[in-house]
Amino acid sequence: MKKNFKNKHRMLESFGYEFLVACPNCNSKSKVISLGEHSPHSTGITKRFVCLNCGMTNDIRFNQSIISYSSKWNEGIINIGGSFDWYFGYPLYLQIPCCGQTLWAYNLEHLEYLKNYVQAELREDHPYYLSVESRLPLWMKSAKNRDAVLKAISKLEKKANEN
Ligand SMILES: [Zn+2]
Secondary structure, eight states: OOOEEOOOOOBGGGGTTEEEEEOTTTOOEEEEEESSOOOTTOOSOEEEEEOTTTOOEEEEEOSSOOEEOOSSOOTTSEEOSSSBOTTTOOBBSEEEEETTEEEEESSHHHHHHHHHHHHOSEEOSSOOTTBHHHHSOHHHHOGGGHHHHHHHHHHHHHHHHOO
16 A cells, blocks of 8 residues: 655754754763754754763853754854754764765654655655755655665664663
C-alpha cells in the first residue's frame, strides 16, 4: 500500500522549541531551550543551554531579532537552517552523514516529521513554500536516496533514545 504524506505546512521555526545539541564541554546529549516564547522573532527571551551530564549551562538573550537563513554560522545573530542551534551555534546532536551530505534534526519530533515525509511515496505537488518539506534539499527528496535517508534517520532515532 502506498503511503501518502499530507503536507502539514509545518515551518522549520515551529520545531525550534528545543534543540538537542552536543555539549561543547563533554560532547553529551544536551539541550537548548527558550524560557518563554520560542519564536525566533520574539525578542528579550532568555535562551538556555543545559547539560545534565557535566552541569554546564549558558544563557543568551537577543534584544533584536536579526535572523540569517544561511547554513553557515554568523556570530551575534540568530542563525536558522544549519546543523546547529539558532542561538549558541552548538552542533546538533542529531546529525549524521548521508548521501555525501549531512542529515540533521533539531529534536525527536522534527526527526519523525522528516521520516514521515521521506517514507511517503506519494507527495502533494505544491508544498506550502515556507514549510519544512518545501525547503528540504533535493537529495533528501530523491526516490533513489530514500532507503539511505531512512536508514540514517533510524540511526539518529537510536542515538536520540540512548541515555
Ligand atoms: Zn556537558
